[in-house]
Amino acid sequence: MKKTLLTVGLCIVILLFGRWLNDAGASSGDGSAGGAACASIAGDLNGDSRRDISDAVFLLSHLFLGGPAPVAFCQGGGCDLEAKDCITLQKFFLSGDLLVPNQVAVGDKALLRRTESGTDGADFTLRDSAGTLTMNMDTEEIGGGAIIRMTNDAGIETVKIDADQVDAAAVELKKADGTLGILLDANNPIGGSLISTQVLKITGGADVAEPFDVEGGAAPGMVVAIDPARPGKLRLATEPNDRKVAGIVSGAGGVRPGLVMGQAGTSADGELSVALTGRVYCWCDAANGPIEPGDFLTSSATPGYAMRATDLEASRGAILGKAMTGLKDGRGLVLVLVGLQ
Structure with a gap:
């Protein structure tokens, strides 16, 4: 009897051990893996086989x-x-x-691929909902570097950015019909960089100036004159009706220069922008009489200050411009329409 019970017990143990092995194999195969950090798949999953791994x-x-x-x-x-x-x-x-050996597409609206020119570069194209090409980025166009092109709704190219046009970058902004409107060229054949447009509107300043080195501690709004001792440079104007008067240092009264013309590394360069035409605030002295709008202004004996030109014959060749605001007495800033005469 004892021998029979021992045999039955041994069989039960063998069955339970076999069930445990099957459960362990299923857990590994279907990817659930209990509390394991990862799952391992061995063999093929053919047909409709599926393994979910968490x-x-x-x-x-x-x-x-x-x-x-x-x-x-x-x-x-x-x-x-x-x-x-x-x-x-x-x-x-x-x-x-x-x-990616050849190309990657996102639906039918975006495509990244090797260039059709056969180079080692790639191009990227985007299309709108109607399938019209709206942007193309070519990393290595034949004969040059990368180019970005953009089109309008009609498919006409209106923007072109060229990274290697005549050994420099260039940007073309075109009208709706594709004709050139604005050109930004970093290395134009005429020499240096070039901006080409039909109309230029500047909203950040009100005078045209050139850079000069000025002796004598000039500040914005002060009158300056040609310095005979330093060719090509300026100094504070210190004489009444000085025919060497050259202009007014720009930047006083919160009015900045709108256009500054110069050439770095040459005599046409300097630290201060001197207004040669346009509107600029100028320090004035009413010692020669009150200044009214419309009065001619010239240099005065006060260094860097202008005054009303009362003797036009004596002021010939020394006129700075016309006052646009007044100054009854003392010293102060007057808005001047610069025009050397």
């Missing part, structure tokens, strides 16, 4: 999706994930390189 998958060789046909560039462990038809990912994290 944590992580480590691919030691290849994972082929969509069919068993071999892929030439994947043989020998060249890649870890190859989608034959389609793979859908909710999130995709890339820690290394993503290599």
Whole structure:
């Protein structure tokens, strides 16, 4: 009797152990893996086989999706994930390189591919909802560097950015019919950079100035004159009706120069912008009489200050411009329409 019970007990133990082995194998195969940090898949998943994995998958060789046909560039462990038809990912994290042999398309609206010119570059195109090409980025156009082109709703190119036009960058802004409107060229054949447009509107300043080195501690709004001791440079004007008067230092009263013309590294350069025409605030002295709008202004004996020109004959060749505001007495800023005479 005892021998029979022992035999039955041993059989039960063997059955339970077998059930445990089966459960463990199923847990590893379907990817649930209990509390494990990751799951491992061995063998093929052919036909309609499916494995759902909740944590992580480590691919030691290849994972082929969509069919068993071999892929030439994947043989020998060249890649870890190859989608034959389609793979859908909710999130995709890339820690290394993503290599695309030919092209990548996003629906029919975006395309990244090798250039059709046969170079080693690539181009990127975007289309609108109607399928019209709206933007093309070519990383290596024939005969030059990268180019970005954009079109309007009619498919006409209106923006062109060229990174290598005559050894420099250029930007073309075109009208709706494709004709050139604005050209920004960093290295024009005439020498230096070039901006070409039909109308130039400047909203940040009100006078045309040139840069000069000025002796004597000049400040914005002060009158300056040609310095005979330093050719090409200026000094504070210190004489009444000085025919060497050259202009007014720009920037006083919150009015900045709108256009400053000069050439770096030459005599046509300097630290201070001197207004040669336009509107600028000027320090004035009413010692020669009250200044009224419309009065001619000339240099005075007060260094850097202008005064009303009462003797036009004596002021011939020394007129700075016309006052646009008044000054009854003392010293102060007067808005001047600069015009050397």
